[in-house]
Amino acid sequence: MATAALPDSTTSKDPQWGRILICGGTDWPKLGKKGAGKGGEGDGPINPDLLEPNILRSLLNVKITSVHTSCAGCHFVAIDIDGQAWLFGRNGSSCLGVVDVEYVSENAPIRLKPTDLGAPAGTKFVHAACGRNHTILVGSDGSVWGAGANTLGQCGQTVCPEVSGFKNVPVTHQGNRERVVKAAAGTTFSVVLTDTGKVFTFGSAANGQLGNGTTGERIVTGNKTAYDIETKPIYVKELHEKKIVKIVSGPQHTLAMDDTGVVYVWGYNGYCRLGLGDQKDALKPKVVPQFAGPNPSTMGADICAGPSSSIIADKQGMFYMAGKWKNSGDGSSGSPYSTFRFIQDIMGCKVMHARSGGVTHWLITPDDDGMPMTVCWGQNAANGELGLGLDEPKSATKPTRNVPLQGIEVFDIAAGQNTTLFLAKPNDKFSELPRHPEDVQPPGACPKCRKDEGDPLECDKCDSPWHLHCLSPPLAEIPAGEWFCPTCVAAGPGSAVGTYWKKLKKPKFGVHKPPPQVAQPADDYDDDFDDSSDSDVGTKRKAPAGRGGAAKKKRS
């Protein structure tokens, strides 16, 4: 969430909540691969590319408070007002905590409660982070859980191919249990932040991602290079006495901001993504000099990490980027931004919220009337993840107003590799947007009297036509705002939509079994590090082959 809060029109004491809009790819197993978005085969479901923001019907009757994903990921976590998590997308390495399914449709998301994971009654999920193939959840009791790829300990468990069900990750410091409030995740590591502003990391140290000053690089059997793996959260000592309030991670780097607005960066530094003026990996958190003060207005207010870039918005709302964030010209691989530079096209915008997806960049800024305006750009966006409209280009080189979102108050964005979610306050403009899925096979007549006549009221979620007088109790007039039919209310919030998804069996939750305690050869593990969305790794720099393995270097 942005530090500069958006105007909140809700009058109750409820936390700010909204409804989910979705655009971009929904063909979860194929995203980022050839043939994505071509639709289903035979009787299978259609998983289209959505070229404009669509109302996500399945979660339309759930009050969502935050949405989470990764710029390198194809899965999402939405947290609702009751502290339940809703998960959907690609289930790579069982990162959704379920087994035997390749993906979970956005039309039939999984609901997870902290009590399902053994948390005490009353515990809520308060934060979540997604890596490429793993997920970290945070509870209101300060607990952390991880599921998914654990080849390098990124789920906080003894190294194994995957943690197939959410498993608790104890975070302790000097023998005391720490209360975690936020999480961030890269491809091969995770970061957690405690209520006192301490930062802990776990996973692979190969490029300094753990911020503990070492990669542990060494030659192992077969002349291969190995690096340290920390399977238990370790304290980032360099940030001692700083009260960190925000953490964000790209696939292999992290930004953290303290309560005064000083920004720290560490990890992989290809294309100068850390904005420190060089390409040397930072093995420990380093202060970004431009935002170190003393003038408070030039210090950080919001931070964001992209696949090969970083964003800092200062307290005046000025927007700065470092690294590679486009494909040609200044800011591309040939001439990345080696330090944080402002973007000319949006100089006049006061940035309240910034996000980066696979190839997309997003910001929310007040328009001339003070209404939040959503601005986006991204070269080579191919699945509709910019959501600019059916007849508009899918890709945009320069910052562009998202016209379909005009008049809609967006207050959170989760920008994934090929898909974007928005959290928006429902209003009349919102209700005019298309709904996903488009066709949910509603009954042809009123479900109560079975008559196809008169002027029935249509359910906002499932399109079923109900006569006002057939409802119990009957309604005298069309209700203002959203309306959900008795069937959708009975099915419970977040129930599946569409005949296909309603009939589908619910996926089974996985249960993690720790691997036997034997040393495995290093190359037994699939190396998550060498992923397509961060393909600069391993080509421009030394090949990261053969990392991993259970053998840990003894520290002197």
Ligand SMILES: [Zn+2]
């Ligand atoms: Zn009727």
Ligand SMILES: [Zn+2]
């Ligand atoms: Zn309905």
